Amino acid sequence: MPSPRTPVPDSADVLVRLRGVHKSFGDHVVLRDVDLDVRSGEVVVLLGASGSGKSTLCRCVNRLETIDSGEITIEGRALPSEGRELARLRADVGMVFQSFNLFGHRSVLDNITLAPVKVRGVARREAADRARELLTRVGLAHKAQAYPGELSGGQQQRVAIARALAMNPKLILFDEPTSALDPEMINEVLDVMTELAADGMTMLVVTHEMGFARRAADRVVFLDQGRILETGTPGSFFDAPRTDRARDFLSKILSH
Amino acid sequence: MSTIFAHGGQLAHGVLLTMLMTVLGFGCALVAGVVLAVFHISPVPPLHRLAVGYVAVFRNIPLLVWLVLFVFGLPEIGLLYPLFGTVTAAMALYWAAFICEAVRSGIRTVPPGQIEAARALGFGFSQLLRHLVLPQAVRSMVQPLGTVFIALTLNTSLAAAVGVRELTGETQFFTITYDIPIPAFAVTTAIYVLITLAGGLLTGRLERKLAFKR
Ligand SMILES: Nc1ncnc2c1ncn2[C@@H]1O[C@H](COP(=O)(O)OP(=O)(O)OP(=O)(O)O)[C@@H](O)[C@H]1O
Ligand SMILES: [Mg+2]
Numbered sequence: 001m002p003s004p005r006t007p008v009p010d011s012a013d014v015l016v017r018l019r020g021v022h023k024s025f026g027d028h029v030v031l032r033d034v035d036l037d038v039r040s041g042e043v044v045v046l047l048g049a050s051g052s053g054k055s056t057l058c059r060c061v062n063r064l065e066t067i068d069s070g071e072i073t074i075e076g077r078a079l080p081s082e083g084r085e086l087a088r089l090r091a092d093v094g095m096v097f098q099s100f101n102l103f104g105h106r107s108v109l110d111n112i113t114l115a116p117v118k119v120r121g122v123a124r125r126e127a128a129d130r131a132r133e134l135l136t137r138v139g140l141a142h143k144a145q146a147y148p149g150e151l152s153g154g155q156q157q158r159v160a161i162a163r164a165l166a167m168n169p170k171l172i173l174f175d176e177p178t179s180a181l182d183p184e185m186i187n188e189v190l191d192v193m194t195e196l197a198a199d200g201m202t203m204l205v206v207t208h209e210m211g212f213a214r215r216a217a218d219r220v221v222f223l224d225q226g227r228i229l230e231t232g233t234p235g236s237f238f239d240a241p242r243t244d245r246a247r248d249f250l251s252k253i254l255s256h
Numbered sequence: 257m258s259t260i261f262a263h264g265g266q267l268a269h270g271v272l273l274t275m276l277m278t279v280l281g282f283g284c285a286l287v288a289g290v291v292l293a294v295f296h297i298s299p300v301p302p303l304h305r306l307a308v309g310y311v312a313v314f315r316n317i318p319l320l321v322w323l324v325l326f327v328f329g330l331p332e333i334g335l336l337y338p339l340f341g342t343v344t345a346a347m348a349l350y351w352a353a354f355i356c357e358a359v360r361s362g363i364r365t366v367p368p369g370q371i372e373a374a375r376a377l378g379f380g381f382s383q384l385l386r387h388l389v390l391p392q393a394v395r396s397m398v399q400p401l402g403t404v405f406i407a408l409t410l411n412t413s414l415a416a417a418v419g420v421r422e423l424t425g426e427t428q429f430f431t432i433t434y435d436i437p438i439p440a441f442a443v444t445t446a447i448y449v450l451i452t453l454a455g456g457l458l459t460g461r462l463e464r465k466l467a468f469k470r
Contacts, residue, residue: 091378101373
């Protein structure tokens with residue numbers, strides 16, 4: 001059982017800062033004037049209806065999407081626009097996808113060591129040792145030589161988390177990490193994430209798993225049509241949402 | 257038949273030229289085609305446009321026209337090269353366009369999510385190609401490349417039309433000199449089939465070797 005979280009103090013450094021972020025696809029506005037701070041060690045859960053811009057917000061943080069206006073900084077530095085600088089920044093920001101996206105032609109171990117070896121220049125031996133350590137941590141030490149296609153969805157997602165961790169990221173973005181999983185596999189992934197949160201990893205998590213949000217989040221941010229409508233502690237948001245939109249959203253989610 | 261065997265040396269020379277043209281032509285086309293495909297998917301707009309234009313121009317004009325242009329057109333503007341080299345180069349340039357498309361079709365089989373994951377891990381464009389895209393694409397490229405190989409092999413016979421004495425050129429020579437069209441072309445056909453069958457076997461083996469568990 002992971003240890004209970006100690007709240008992140010207000011004085012902790014802001015790791016990611018979004019200011020006045022706007023983003024549209026064509027004339028479809030997806031993010032409107034978004035301000036958000038994620039402090040070091042903080043776990044922020046992003047909630048919102050389908051199409052509200054949660055994925056886009058996540059993807060803007062490591063610049064898989066570019067923004068139209070506003071500013072995003074990580075550790076006070078603006079996101080580099082391209083090239084080597086951008087690659088270096090991305091190496092420091094982990095990302096876990098709904099569809100796992102493991103490299104199909106490589107073993108589980110290689111999936112985890114590829115980026116440290118090729119992007120960071122870590123020695124293969126050292127990377128492999130670390131990968132085994134991480135596999136043990138996510139409970140998959142015995143699958144090091146398996147191929148992604150031989151694993152269940154839950155196992156693949158745990159490997160994907162280990163792959164992100166192998167880069168020692170400052171922050172990990174999770175975009176609906178359990179939405180593609182069969183119900184019986186959701187908890188094995190959420191347990192790993194809860195442990196990460198307890199260990200002080202900074203996390204920005206898009207999820208509909210309210211149990212996880214209550215248990216692990218410092219803060220819940222509610223997006224509606226690309227705008228942040230509410231932000232607060234999980235307790236205050238779930239028990240006493242202030243806006244009709246949030247109440248409406250919660251009643252739909254909880255009635256599932 | 258006996259006439260053909262009596263002139264076996266001549267025929268063997270034709271076979272040699274055909275095989276040389278096939279191997280050199282395919283080798284050069286493969287290199288050029290892969291480079292073109294990389295240009296095609298590269299984030300640099302001028303390179304992308306270059307590749308698109310190249311494929312459009314080379315693929316949409318018949319090979320025979322290219323051969324005539326190269327063999328009779330280049331000397332017109334003062335560029336005189338040996339016939340065999342000129343013809344092989346024209347073939348390589350022509351087939352490179354098809355190889356570019358075969359390579360791109362292979363690249364399209366790599367799931368975009370994996371590419372996104374690699375970008376999120378800090379892979380640059382060339383690392384992405386080397387470690388993720390090409391190793392996975394190569395498997396689904398083998399069959400289309402095998403098809404190009406067979407087409408290239410058979411179409412080396414067009415070189416006869418611009419005066420190269422490769423297999424078909426030699427056969428025409430036999431046909432005209434000794435008036436034995438049927439036996440001559442029967443032997444030639446058998447040789448072409450042997451070369452393309454060997455190519456087919458090779459691609460089958462390659463494909464099995466490159467298979468990985470999914
Ligand atoms: N590449 C794109 N091109 C055009 N429109 C896009 C693109 N990506 C997202 N959109 C649109 O932007 C809006 C927000 O999408 P986004 O994926 O961020 O929503 P979401 O909150 O993650 O939704 P979901 O819960 O369904 O994942 C949607 O209307 C979507 O159709
Ligand atoms: Mg989404």
